[in-house]
Amino acid sequence: MTGSALSGIMPHLPALQVVVPLLSAPICFLLRRGLVSWAFATVISWAAFATALLLLQAVLTDGTIRYEIGGWAAPWGIEYVIDATNAIVLVIVAGIGAVVMPYARRSVAAEVPANQHSLYYTAYLLCLAGLLGVSITGDAFNVFVFLEITSLSSYILISAGAGMDRRALTAAYNYLVLGTVGATFFVIGVGLLYMVTGTLNIIDLSARVPALQDNRTIHVAFAFIVVGMGLKLALFPLHTWLPNAYTYAPSTSTAFLAATATKVSVYVLMRFLFVVFAPTYGFMALTLNYVLLPLALIAMVAATIAAIYQYNLKRLLAFSSVAQLGYMVLGIAYGSVQGLTATLLHLFNHALMKGALFLAVGCIMLRVGDVTMLGVRGLGRQMPWTMAAFVVGGLSLIGVPLTVGFISKWYLVTAALSDGRWPIAAVILASSLLAVIYVWKVVEAAYFKEPPAGRVVREAPLSMLVPTWILVLANVGFGINAEFTVDVAQTAAMGLLGIVP
Amino acid sequence: MLELFLAKYNYWIVILLMMIGLYVVVARGNLVKKIIGLNVFQTSVFVMYISLGKVAGGTAPVLTGKNELFSNPLPHVLILTAIVVGVATTALGLAIVVRVREAYGTIEDDEIEEIERQDMAGDLEGRRR
Numbered sequence: 001m002t003g004s005a006l007s008g009i010m011p012h013l014p015a016l017q018v019v020v021p022l023l024s025a026p027i028c029f030l031l032r033r034g035l036v037s038w039a040f041a042t043v044i045s046w047a048a049f050a051t052a053l054l055l056l057q058a059v060l061t062d063g064t065i066r067y068e069i070g071g072w073a074a075p076w077g078i079e080y081v082i083d084a085t086n087a088i089v090l091v092i093v094a095g096i097g098a099v100v101m102p103y104a105r106r107s108v109a110a111e112v113p114a115n116q117h118s119l120y121y122t123a124y125l126l127c128l129a130g131l132l133g134v135s136i137t138g139d140a141f142n143v144f145v146f147l148e149i150t151s152l153s154s155y156i157l158i159s160a161g162a163g164m165d166r167r168a169l170t171a172a173y174n175y176l177v178l179g180t181v182g183a184t185f186f187v188i189g190v191g192l193l194y195m196v197t198g199t200l201n202i203i204d205l206s207a208r209v210p211a212l213q214d215n216r217t218i219h220v221a222f223a224f225i226v227v228g229m230g231l232k233l234a235l236f237p238l239h240t241w242l243p244n245a246y247t248y249a250p251s252t253s254t255a256f257l258a259a260t261a262t263k264v265s266v267y268v269l270m271r272f273l274f275v276v277f278a279p280t281y282g283f284m285a286l287t288l289n290y291v292l293l294p295l296a297l298i299a300m301v302a303a304t305i306a307a308i309y310q311y312n313l314k315r316l317l318a319f320s321s322v323a324q325l326g327y328m329v330l331g332i333a334y335g336s337v338q339g340l341t342a343t344l345l346h347l348f349n350h351a352l353m354k355g356a357l358f359l360a361v362g363c364i365m366l367r368v369g370d371v372t373m374l375g376v377r378g379l380g381r382q383m384p385w386t387m388a389a390f391v392v393g394g395l396s397l398i399g400v401p402l403t404v405g406f407i408s409k410w411y412l413v414t415a416a417l418s419d420g421r422w423p424i425a426a427v428i429l430a431s432s433l434l435a436v437i438y439v440w441k442v443v444e445a446a447y448f449k450e451p452p453a454g455r456v457v458r459e460a461p462l463s464m465l466v467p468t469w470i471l472v473l474a475n476v477g478f479g480i481n482a483e484f485t486v487d488v489a490q491t492a493a494m495g496l497l498g499i500v501p
Numbered sequence: 502m503l504e505l506f507l508a509k510y511n512y513w514i515v516i517l518l519m520m521i522g523l524y525v526v527v528a529r530g531n532l533v534k535k536i537i538g539l540n541v542f543q544t545s546v547f548v549m550y551i552s553l554g555k556v557a558g559g560t561a562p563v564l565t566g567k568n569e570l571f572s573n574p575l576p577h578v579l580i581l582t583a584i585v586v587g588v589a590t591t592a593l594g595l596a597i598v599v600r601v602r603e604a605y606g607t608i609e610d611d612e613i614e615e616i617e618r619q620d621m622a623g624d625l626e627g628r629r630r
Contacts, residue, residue, distance in 0.1 A: 141579050141582075144583075144586075145582055145586070148586045148589075148590070152586075152589055152590065152593055155593055155597070156593070159597055159600065162600060162604065165620075166601075166604035166605065166620075167617055167620060169597055169600050169601045169604055170601060170605075170613055170617065172597055173532060173594070173597045173598065173601060176590065176593065176594050176597065177526060177535055177536075177539060177594075180539055180543070180590050180594075181523070181526065181539070181542070184542060184543055184546055187546060187583060188546055188549065191546065191549055191550050191553065191576070194553075194576070195553050311624070311625060312624070372624065
């Protein structure tokens with residue numbers, strides 16, 4: 001019975017991946033009670049994670065899946081297209097959601113006013129649905145719609161921190177303004193593409209656009225899409241919304257958004273750059289080399305230096321995120337199979353590290369209520385498990401061997417060296433060394449300074465420690481045995497560049 | 502020059518609106534005015550989409566059975582979605598502005614910045630509110 005039910009559902013997995021979280025959002029709202037909403041959202045997150053894993057498995061065995069929504073054929077209807085690239089993005093998004101939700105109950109209860117809990121989980125489910133939708137869809141305009149669902153719900157997830165600190169409101173407002181400008185830029189680009197090609201389907205676009213490489217309208221569309229997605233993914237110098245948003249949002253929102261939202265934007269940028277535009281020469285190809293590459297390098301160094309001077313741990317990690325996004329854009333700027341493999345690997349790996357780190361910081365927030373350098377003093381002994389998680393996450397961020405960070409850096413450096421660009425490899429190593437400083441600052445405060453006199457702090461509850469440690473162990477696990485992730489990333493990179501293995 | 506303007510006047514209007522909108526977003530310090538600027542900016546995109554779907558001499562795409570020339574309805578439908586998105590963004594933006602007013606007592610950018618600078622100084626002294 002279950003077997004036949006499952007085989008009946010299997011062909012519709014692509015639709016269910018998005019529809020289930022999307023429809024459960026209003027149901028979650030109607031549940032009203034915070035705890036019930038939380039339980040419901042957790043179940044839905046795990047269902048979405050299971051769906052994503054099944055889709056990844058199906059893609060890896062049978063190749064690209066194309067699913068027509070509502071049975072309308074592709075150029076007229078919207079289709080969902082899942083290949084190795086977005087299957088892995090789906091797994092990242094749904095996986096982080098599934099890990100963060102069990103953690104959310106205690107953390108949200110402490111940081112968000114009780115009457116907003118069920119609304120908070122509703123916004124979370126909408127955000128999850130939006131992120132999954134952006135990743136899965138094969139229609140350019142549909143990307144915009146899901147992008148805006150994601151953005152609107154993430155503004156809410158960020159402003160929910162207003163109960164703790166009013167600056168969450170201005171952070172959410174600034175993100176709203178810049179996010180809307182970014183998304184509107186993107187939709188202008190899509191409109192211009194439609195003007196020239198008469199299609200919105202990404203596969204059709206990829207067949208028609210490369211032939212029009214010298215068309216001025218295509219150039220303008222390209223510029224709008226790159227800048228729009230640059231805003232969304234917080235590419236230096238368009239990252240100004242990010243530090244405040246991550247600092248003042250509730251810990252759960254920060255962990256979820258830091259590990260997923262910017263990653264999905266990186267994915268969209270990759271999809272448009274290499275599948276739709278696929279530039280081989282001229283203005284668009286030069287943009288990679290002379291715009292994205294320098295910006296990525298500046299982000300890696302400047303944001304890391306900015307992180308060193310931060311006093312608030314969340315803000316420190318936010319600046320480090322800007323630097324890490326620089327690594328991802330660097331891989332994109334190479335435009336080679338190795339570069340894209342490194343980007344995709346780092347997409348996955350960075351979600352694991354930043355997820356683990358922000359969850360650990362959330363534990364500190366719950367028990368100490370202060371995530372500044374002052375607050376973490378002496379926590380090495382008072383919250384040993386939380387701080388150990390932070391240390392392992394930090395080591396991964398630096399790129400120490402046996403962690404996922406090392407794998408990403410290794411592939412980025414190899415990609416740089418294979419083109420003979422050793423100065424870039426040197427910058428990567430330099431920014432990794434700078435990362436040692438900010439991780440060390442936290443370690444020093446936690447392990448070598450005395451806690452403030454009279455402060456009694458207990459270890460974080462298990463419901464929060466376990467999710468944190470799941471991500472920490474994933475950092476180590478995928479760091480020791482990277483074969484699977486590297487394989488998937490390589491397949492995905494070749495798929496993006498249209499190279500048949 | 503004038504011919505270039507007249508032949509593609511709709512796009513010139515789009516560019517003009519877009520620049521006005523962006524200018525208001527950047528230059529105005531009042532949070533509500535910024536939202537209005539954002540609206541003008543988004544409206545310019547609506548106009549762009551709608552005008553690119555227009556076919557010269559075409560009528561509204563209603564199936565009457567007669568052999569008529571239609572405008573392309575797809576961009577119009579897309580923009581219906583974008584308008585909904587725009588309304589949602591405006592609503593959320595204004596809702597946040599209301600909360601900002603409650604929390605800070607002002608909706609002027611520079612005054613909020615001044616208050617936040619004091620908040621930040623408070624953080625650095627290690628005082629917790």
